[in-house]
Amino acid sequence: MRLRHNNAINAHRRTRRKLAVALSSCVAALACVATSASAADFCVNSPQCDPVNTLQDLTSALNVAGFHAGDDRLFVGPGTYTAANGFS
DSSP, X not given: OHHHHHHHHHHHHHHHHHHHHHHHHHHHHHHHHHHHHSOOEEEESOXXXXXXXXXXXXXXXXXXXXXXXXXXXXXXXXXXXXXXXOOO
């Protein structure tokens, strides 16, 4: 009886270890995906971006990029850009 109990405990420990390794691998994979997906390109008057990330004015582009996670890039096409309170 004692042998069966020890075998059951050992099997449970092995299962927990395998689960921990699998979970760690999943977390690491998700971290890699999240890191690579966090940066975005935003455009104003520039054809370099996806239309979804193309904004009408520089102030809007700066605001959107400021709230977006990651190291975003902002591509600004030719033109004169002004803001009553300056850009930040």
